Amino acid sequence: MNRRMIFAVAILFFAATAWAQFINEHGPQLQPGKTAAVEFLAPDQVSVPAAKPTKVLLHFRVQPGLHINSHTPHDEFLIPTVFSIPDGKGVRLESVSYPPGRDFVLPADPTKKLNVYTGYFVLDALLVAAPGEHVVEAKLRFQACDQSQCMPPKTIPITVVVTGK
Amino acid sequence: MKRNTVVLGVTMALLALFAWAGWANWIWRQQRAEQLLANAAKATLVPDANGGSPHYDSPLQGKPAPSFALEDLSGHKVQLENFRGKAILLNFWATWCGPCRIETPWLVELRNQYAAQGFEVVGISTEGEDLKPDDKAGQARQHDAVKKFVEIMKVPYPMLLGGDVLAQTYGGLDSMPTSFYLDKNGVVVAVQLGITSKAEIEASILKAMGK
Numbered sequence: 249m250n251r252r253m254i255f256a257v258a259i260l261f262f263a264a265t266a267w268a269q270f271i272n273e274h275g276p277q278l279q280p281g282k283t284a285a286v287e288f289l290a291p292d293q294v295s296v297p298a299a300k301p302t303k304v305l306l307h308f309r310v311q312p313g314l315h316i317n318s319h320t321p322h323d324e325f326l327i328p329t330v331f332s333i334p335d336g337k338g339v340r341l342e343s344v345s346y347p348p349g350r351d352f353v354l355p356a357d358p359t360k361k362l363n364v365y366t367g368y369f370v371l372d373a374l375l376v377a378a379p380g381e382h383v384v385e386a387k388l389r390f391q392a393c394d395q396s397q398c399m400p401p402k403t404i405p406i407t408v409v410v411t412g413k
Numbered sequence: 414m415k416r417n418t419v420v421l422g423v424t425m426a427l428l429a430l431f432a433w434a435g436w437a438n439w440i441w442r443q444q445r446a447e448q449l450l451a452n453a454a455k456a457t458l459v460p461d462a463n464g465g466s467p468h469y470d471s472p473l474q475g476k477p478a479p480s481f482a483l484e485d486l487s488g489h490k491v492q493l494e495n496f497r498g499k500a501i502l503l504n505f506w507a508t509w510c511g512p513c514r515i516e517t518p519w520l521v522e523l524r525n526q527y528a529a530q531g532f533e534v535v536g537i538s539t540e541g542e543d544l545k546p547d548d549k550a551g552q553a554r555q556h557d558a559v560k561k562f563v564e565i566m567k568v569p570y571p572m573l574l575g576g577d578v579l580a581q582t583y584g585g586l587d588s589m590p591t592s593f594y595l596d597k598n599g600v601v602v603a604v605q606l607g608i609t610s611k612a613e614i615e616a617s618i619l620k621a622m623g624k
Contacts, residue, residue, distance in 0.1 A: 323514070325508045325514065325558065325562065326511060327509045354511065354512060354515065356512060356515050356608045356610065357515040360514075360515060362511055391509050393510075393512070394607075396607030396608045396609070397512060397590065397591075397607030397608065398510040398511060398588060399587065400507070400509075400540070400587070400589075401541060
Protein backbone atom coordinates (compact mmCIF):
# COMPACT_ATOMS: atom_id res chain seq x y z
CA MET A 249 0.00 0.00 0.00
CA ASN A 250 2.75 2.31 1.06
CA ARG A 251 4.70 1.60 -2.11
CA ARG A 252 1.59 2.17 -4.20
CA MET A 253 1.12 5.55 -2.56
CA ILE A 254 4.73 6.51 -3.26
CA PHE A 255 4.34 5.34 -6.86
CA ALA A 256 1.13 7.38 -7.28
CA VAL A 257 2.76 10.50 -5.81
CA ALA A 258 5.76 10.06 -8.12
CA ILE A 259 3.46 9.72 -11.15
CA LEU A 260 1.60 12.85 -10.07
CA PHE A 261 4.89 14.77 -9.73
CA PHE A 262 6.06 13.76 -13.18
CA ALA A 263 2.65 14.51 -14.69
CA ALA A 264 2.70 17.96 -13.07
CA THR A 265 6.20 18.60 -14.38
CA ALA A 266 5.23 17.49 -17.87
CA TRP A 267 2.20 19.79 -17.76
CA ALA A 268 4.36 22.67 -16.54
CA GLN A 269 6.54 22.29 -19.63
CA PHE A 270 3.54 22.21 -21.99
CA ILE A 271 3.45 25.20 -24.32
CA ASN A 272 0.17 26.26 -25.86
CA GLU A 273 0.85 26.39 -29.58
CA HIS A 274 -2.77 27.00 -30.50
CA GLY A 275 -2.65 30.77 -29.88
CA PRO A 276 -1.46 33.32 -32.46
CA GLN A 277 1.86 32.24 -33.95
CA LEU A 278 4.95 34.32 -33.50
CA GLN A 279 6.48 35.78 -36.61
CA PRO A 280 9.78 34.13 -37.48
CA GLY A 281 12.68 35.59 -35.53
CA LYS A 282 14.45 38.37 -37.33
CA THR A 283 18.04 37.84 -38.34
CA ALA A 284 20.50 39.97 -36.42
CA ALA A 285 21.40 43.12 -38.33
CA VAL A 286 25.12 42.51 -37.85
CA GLU A 287 26.88 39.15 -37.81
CA PHE A 288 30.35 38.50 -36.39
CA LEU A 289 32.21 36.32 -38.88
CA ALA A 290 35.72 35.69 -37.50
CA PRO A 291 38.03 34.94 -35.76
CA ASP A 292 36.75 32.55 -33.10
CA GLN A 293 40.24 32.19 -31.65
CA VAL A 294 43.56 33.89 -32.06
CA SER A 295 47.11 33.56 -30.71
CA VAL A 296 49.16 36.65 -29.93
CA PRO A 297 52.55 37.29 -28.31
CA ALA A 298 51.93 37.74 -24.57
CA ALA A 299 52.15 41.30 -23.20
CA LYS A 300 52.83 42.74 -26.62
CA PRO A 301 50.31 44.97 -28.48
CA THR A 302 49.11 42.96 -31.46
CA LYS A 303 46.69 43.82 -34.24
CA VAL A 304 43.74 41.49 -34.64
CA LEU A 305 41.34 41.85 -37.55
CA LEU A 306 37.67 41.36 -36.67
CA HIS A 307 35.34 40.59 -39.55
CA PHE A 308 31.66 41.54 -39.58
CA ARG A 309 28.79 41.55 -42.04
CA VAL A 310 25.76 43.84 -42.12
CA GLN A 311 22.68 42.07 -43.45
CA PRO A 312 21.67 42.95 -47.03
CA GLY A 313 19.29 45.91 -47.23
CA LEU A 314 20.46 47.33 -43.92
CA HIS A 315 23.13 49.82 -42.93
CA ILE A 316 24.63 50.80 -39.59
CA ASN A 317 26.19 54.12 -38.65
CA SER A 318 29.96 54.20 -39.03
CA HIS A 319 32.17 55.02 -36.04
CA THR A 320 31.95 58.67 -37.08
CA PRO A 321 28.39 59.45 -38.21
CA HIS A 322 27.82 62.96 -39.53
CA ASP A 323 25.13 63.75 -36.97
CA GLU A 324 25.63 64.14 -33.21
CA PHE A 325 22.31 62.38 -32.45
CA LEU A 326 23.17 59.24 -34.39
CA ILE A 327 24.74 56.29 -32.56
CA PRO A 328 28.24 55.32 -33.72
CA THR A 329 29.45 51.75 -34.08
CA VAL A 330 31.73 50.98 -31.14
CA PHE A 331 33.74 47.87 -30.28
CA SER A 332 34.75 47.32 -26.66
CA ILE A 333 36.25 44.74 -24.31
CA PRO A 334 35.36 44.81 -20.60
CA ASP A 335 38.32 45.34 -18.27
CA GLY A 336 39.87 42.56 -16.24
CA LYS A 337 39.59 39.61 -18.62
CA GLY A 338 43.30 39.13 -19.23
CA VAL A 339 43.06 40.95 -22.54
CA ARG A 340 43.24 44.73 -22.87
CA LEU A 341 41.97 46.68 -25.83
CA GLU A 342 44.59 49.35 -26.58
CA SER A 343 42.77 50.90 -29.51
CA VAL A 344 40.48 50.19 -32.42
CA SER A 345 40.98 51.35 -35.96
CA TYR A 346 37.59 51.69 -37.61
CA PRO A 347 37.17 51.67 -41.38
CA PRO A 348 35.88 54.85 -42.96
CA GLY A 349 32.15 54.73 -43.58
CA ARG A 350 30.64 55.50 -46.92
CA ASP A 351 28.32 58.42 -47.52
CA PHE A 352 24.75 57.32 -47.97
CA VAL A 353 21.45 59.12 -48.54
CA LEU A 354 17.90 58.01 -47.87
CA PRO A 355 15.41 58.33 -50.75
CA ALA A 356 13.21 60.54 -48.54
CA ASP A 357 15.89 63.26 -48.37
CA PRO A 358 18.79 63.07 -50.84
CA THR A 359 20.31 66.22 -49.32
CA LYS A 360 21.07 64.65 -45.93
CA LYS A 361 24.22 62.53 -45.97
CA LEU A 362 24.71 59.67 -43.53
CA ASN A 363 28.01 57.88 -42.99
CA VAL A 364 27.47 54.15 -42.76
CA TYR A 365 28.81 50.62 -43.00
CA THR A 366 27.08 48.20 -45.34
CA GLY A 367 27.91 44.63 -46.27
CA TYR A 368 31.29 43.36 -45.10
CA PHE A 369 33.52 45.45 -42.82
CA VAL A 370 36.64 44.87 -40.73
CA LEU A 371 37.76 46.40 -37.43
CA ASP A 372 41.44 46.48 -36.59
CA ALA A 373 41.77 45.93 -32.83
CA LEU A 374 45.06 46.38 -31.00
CA LEU A 375 45.07 43.81 -28.17
CA VAL A 376 47.44 43.13 -25.30
CA ALA A 377 47.01 39.66 -23.79
CA ALA A 378 48.40 38.24 -20.57
CA PRO A 379 50.03 34.79 -20.90
CA GLY A 380 47.52 31.96 -21.14
CA GLU A 381 44.14 31.34 -22.71
CA HIS A 382 41.37 33.91 -22.25
CA VAL A 383 37.76 33.74 -23.35
CA VAL A 384 37.08 37.35 -24.26
CA GLU A 385 33.46 38.53 -24.26
CA ALA A 386 33.78 41.68 -26.33
CA LYS A 387 30.86 43.85 -27.45
CA LEU A 388 29.82 45.61 -30.60
CA ARG A 389 27.28 48.39 -30.24
CA PHE A 390 25.55 49.63 -33.36
CA GLN A 391 22.28 51.00 -34.64
CA ALA A 392 20.81 49.67 -37.88
CA CYS A 393 18.32 51.06 -40.39
CA ASP A 394 16.93 50.20 -43.79
CA GLN A 395 15.82 52.71 -46.42
CA SER A 396 12.84 53.97 -44.42
CA GLN A 397 13.02 52.91 -40.79
CA CYS A 398 15.46 52.25 -37.98
CA MET A 399 15.79 49.54 -35.36
CA PRO A 400 16.75 50.36 -31.78
CA PRO A 401 20.46 50.39 -30.92
CA LYS A 402 21.80 46.98 -30.09
CA THR A 403 24.85 45.52 -28.37
CA ILE A 404 25.91 42.06 -29.49
CA PRO A 405 28.44 39.78 -27.75
CA ILE A 406 31.63 38.96 -29.65
CA THR A 407 33.33 35.89 -28.19
CA VAL A 408 36.96 35.31 -29.09
CA VAL A 409 39.40 32.93 -27.44
CA VAL A 410 42.69 34.83 -27.16
CA THR A 411 45.85 32.92 -26.29
CA GLY A 412 48.85 34.90 -25.08
CA LYS A 413 52.07 32.99 -25.84
CA MET B 414 19.38 6.16 8.85
CA LYS B 415 21.81 6.43 5.99
CA ARG B 416 19.16 5.25 3.53
CA ASN B 417 16.68 7.80 4.88
CA THR B 418 19.22 10.55 4.38
CA VAL B 419 19.75 9.51 0.77
CA VAL B 420 15.99 9.37 0.13
CA LEU B 421 15.55 12.77 1.75
CA GLY B 422 18.39 14.24 -0.32
CA VAL B 423 17.03 12.84 -3.56
CA THR B 424 13.53 14.08 -2.70
CA MET B 425 14.82 17.58 -1.92
CA ALA B 426 16.82 17.62 -5.15
CA LEU B 427 13.73 16.55 -7.11
CA LEU B 428 11.60 19.20 -5.44
CA ALA B 429 14.24 21.85 -6.18
CA LEU B 430 14.30 20.69 -9.79
CA PHE B 431 10.50 20.90 -10.03
CA ALA B 432 10.53 24.36 -8.48
CA TRP B 433 13.23 25.55 -10.86
CA ALA B 434 11.43 24.03 -13.88
CA GLY B 435 8.17 25.66 -12.88
CA TRP B 436 9.80 29.05 -12.28
CA ALA B 437 11.76 28.98 -15.56
CA ASN B 438 8.67 27.94 -17.45
CA TRP B 439 6.58 30.66 -15.83
CA ILE B 440 9.16 33.31 -16.83
CA TRP B 441 9.29 31.91 -20.37
CA ARG B 442 5.50 31.93 -20.64
CA GLN B 443 5.34 35.52 -19.42
CA GLN B 444 7.87 36.64 -22.04
CA ARG B 445 6.02 34.74 -24.71
CA ALA B 446 2.68 36.23 -23.68
CA GLU B 447 4.22 39.72 -23.92
CA GLN B 448 5.58 38.92 -27.37
CA LEU B 449 2.24 37.57 -28.52
CA LEU B 450 0.45 40.64 -27.23
CA ALA B 451 2.87 42.94 -29.06
CA ASN B 452 2.67 40.90 -32.26
CA ALA B 453 -1.11 40.82 -32.06
CA ALA B 454 -1.10 44.60 -32.40
CA LYS B 455 1.71 44.74 -34.97
CA ALA B 456 1.03 46.43 -38.27
CA THR B 457 1.77 44.60 -41.52
CA LEU B 458 2.33 45.90 -45.03
CA VAL B 459 -0.45 44.83 -47.38
CA PRO B 460 -0.97 45.46 -51.12
CA ASP B 461 -3.65 47.93 -52.11
CA ALA B 462 -6.79 46.24 -53.44
CA ASN B 463 -7.17 48.93 -56.12
CA GLY B 464 -3.61 48.64 -57.39
CA GLY B 465 -2.30 51.66 -55.49
CA SER B 466 0.65 51.85 -53.11
CA PRO B 467 0.86 49.19 -50.40
CA HIS B 468 -0.31 50.38 -47.00
CA TYR B 469 0.04 49.24 -43.41
CA ASP B 470 -2.80 47.28 -41.91
CA SER B 471 -2.83 47.31 -38.12
CA PRO B 472 -5.08 45.41 -35.73
CA LEU B 473 -5.55 48.80 -34.06
CA GLN B 474 -7.10 50.23 -37.22
CA GLY B 475 -10.74 51.15 -36.64
CA LYS B 476 -10.34 50.77 -32.89
CA PRO B 477 -9.84 53.35 -30.14
CA ALA B 478 -6.15 54.06 -29.63
CA PRO B 479 -4.91 52.54 -26.35
CA SER B 480 -4.84 55.19 -23.65
CA PHE B 481 -1.62 56.27 -21.95
CA ALA B 482 -0.16 58.76 -19.53
CA LEU B 483 3.43 59.84 -20.16
CA GLU B 484 5.57 62.70 -18.92
CA ASP B 485 6.45 65.62 -21.13
CA LEU B 486 9.77 67.49 -21.03
CA SER B 487 8.54 69.55 -18.07
CA GLY B 488 7.69 66.45 -16.05
CA HIS B 489 3.92 66.89 -16.42
CA LYS B 490 1.78 63.81 -17.00
CA VAL B 491 0.03 63.99 -20.35
CA GLN B 492 -2.81 61.62 -21.21
CA LEU B 493 -4.11 60.72 -24.63
CA GLU B 494 -7.54 61.76 -23.41
CA ASN B 495 -6.24 65.34 -23.08
CA PHE B 496 -6.43 65.59 -26.88
CA ARG B 497 -9.94 64.16 -27.32
CA GLY B 498 -11.87 66.20 -29.85
CA LYS B 499 -8.81 66.77 -32.04
CA ALA B 500 -7.42 64.74 -34.93
CA ILE B 501 -4.08 63.40 -33.69
CA LEU B 502 -0.87 62.15 -35.21
CA LEU B 503 0.89 59.99 -32.60
CA ASN B 504 4.48 59.98 -33.79
CA PHE B 505 6.74 57.41 -32.11
CA TRP B 506 10.32 58.45 -32.85
CA ALA B 507 13.83 58.29 -31.42
CA THR B 508 16.79 60.64 -31.27
CA TRP B 509 19.00 58.01 -32.97
CA CYS B 510 16.61 57.60 -35.89
CA GLY B 511 17.77 59.26 -39.11
CA PRO B 512 14.41 59.02 -40.94
CA CYS B 513 12.74 60.60 -37.88
CA ARG B 514 15.04 63.60 -38.24
CA ILE B 515 14.06 63.89 -41.88
CA GLU B 516 10.31 63.76 -41.27
CA THR B 517 10.21 66.01 -38.18
CA PRO B 518 10.37 69.30 -40.16
CA TRP B 519 7.46 68.01 -42.28
CA LEU B 520 5.46 67.27 -39.12
CA VAL B 521 6.22 70.75 -37.77
CA GLU B 522 5.04 72.36 -41.03
CA LEU B 523 1.88 70.24 -41.26
CA ARG B 524 1.05 70.79 -37.61
CA ASN B 525 1.35 74.55 -38.02
CA GLN B 526 -0.74 74.37 -41.20
CA TYR B 527 -3.65 72.38 -39.70
CA ALA B 528 -3.57 73.21 -35.96
CA ALA B 529 -6.26 75.84 -36.33
CA GLN B 530 -8.54 73.20 -37.85
CA GLY B 531 -8.38 70.91 -34.84
CA PHE B 532 -5.22 68.91 -35.56
CA GLU B 533 -2.30 68.14 -33.24
CA VAL B 534 0.87 66.09 -33.38
CA VAL B 535 2.00 64.25 -30.25
CA GLY B 536 5.64 63.20 -30.37
CA ILE B 537 6.60 60.21 -28.22
CA SER B 538 10.30 59.54 -27.71
CA THR B 539 10.88 55.76 -27.79
CA GLU B 540 14.50 54.81 -27.31
CA GLY B 541 14.43 51.01 -27.20
CA GLU B 542 15.99 48.38 -24.98
CA ASP B 543 19.26 50.24 -24.46
CA LEU B 544 17.61 52.64 -22.02
CA LYS B 545 16.36 50.86 -18.91
CA PRO B 546 13.64 52.46 -16.75
CA ASP B 547 15.93 52.34 -13.68
CA ASP B 548 18.88 53.97 -15.48
CA LYS B 549 18.50 57.45 -13.98
CA ALA B 550 21.65 58.87 -15.60
CA GLY B 551 20.62 57.46 -18.97
CA GLN B 552 17.11 58.87 -18.56
CA ALA B 553 18.58 62.30 -17.76
CA ARG B 554 20.84 62.18 -20.83
CA GLN B 555 17.86 61.13 -22.89
CA HIS B 556 15.77 64.00 -21.54
CA ASP B 557 18.52 66.45 -22.51
CA ALA B 558 18.91 64.94 -25.98
CA VAL B 559 15.17 65.15 -26.68
CA LYS B 560 15.06 68.71 -25.34
CA LYS B 561 17.95 69.71 -27.59
CA PHE B 562 16.30 68.03 -30.56
CA VAL B 563 13.03 69.87 -29.86
CA GLU B 564 14.87 73.20 -29.68
CA ILE B 565 16.88 72.61 -32.87
CA MET B 566 13.80 71.48 -34.80
CA LYS B 567 11.59 74.19 -33.25
CA VAL B 568 8.99 71.55 -32.44
CA PRO B 569 5.75 73.29 -31.41
CA TYR B 570 3.79 70.19 -30.41
CA PRO B 571 3.82 68.17 -27.15
CA MET B 572 6.82 65.89 -26.81
CA LEU B 573 6.44 62.96 -24.43
CA LEU B 574 9.12 60.68 -22.99
CA GLY B 575 9.31 56.96 -22.24
CA GLY B 576 7.28 55.58 -25.15
CA ASP B 577 8.83 52.12 -24.67
CA VAL B 578 6.18 51.29 -22.08
CA LEU B 579 3.60 51.45 -24.89
CA ALA B 580 5.39 48.84 -27.01
CA GLN B 581 2.92 46.05 -26.21
CA THR B 582 -0.27 47.97 -26.75
CA TYR B 583 0.98 49.75 -29.88
CA GLY B 584 2.30 46.68 -31.70
CA GLY B 585 5.92 46.22 -30.66
CA LEU B 586 7.33 49.59 -31.77
CA ASP B 587 10.44 47.78 -32.97
CA SER B 588 11.18 50.24 -35.72
CA MET B 589 11.10 54.01 -35.95
CA PRO B 590 9.37 56.17 -36.99
CA THR B 591 5.93 54.67 -36.38
CA SER B 592 2.88 56.89 -36.66
CA PHE B 593 -0.77 56.39 -35.74
CA TYR B 594 -3.41 58.78 -37.07
CA LEU B 595 -6.46 59.19 -34.81
CA ASP B 596 -9.75 60.86 -35.65
CA LYS B 597 -11.52 63.26 -33.31
CA ASN B 598 -12.99 60.32 -31.37
CA GLY B 599 -9.58 58.77 -30.76
CA VAL B 600 -10.11 55.98 -33.29
CA VAL B 601 -7.08 54.85 -35.33
CA VAL B 602 -7.74 55.59 -39.01
CA ALA B 603 -4.24 55.03 -40.43
CA VAL B 604 -0.88 53.57 -39.43
CA GLN B 605 2.52 54.25 -40.97
CA LEU B 606 5.76 52.40 -40.31
CA GLY B 607 8.89 54.12 -41.54
CA ILE B 608 9.25 57.34 -43.43
CA THR B 609 7.18 57.97 -46.55
CA SER B 610 6.71 61.48 -47.91
CA LYS B 611 5.23 64.75 -46.71
CA ALA B 612 2.37 64.30 -49.18
CA GLU B 613 1.46 60.87 -47.77
CA ILE B 614 1.59 62.17 -44.22
CA GLU B 615 -0.66 65.07 -45.20
CA ALA B 616 -3.15 62.67 -46.83
CA SER B 617 -3.35 60.65 -43.61
CA ILE B 618 -3.79 63.84 -41.56
CA LEU B 619 -6.69 64.89 -43.78
CA LYS B 620 -8.20 61.41 -43.36
CA ALA B 621 -7.92 61.77 -39.57
CA MET B 622 -9.57 65.18 -39.84
CA GLY B 623 -12.42 63.63 -41.86
CA LYS B 624 -11.65 65.64 -45.01
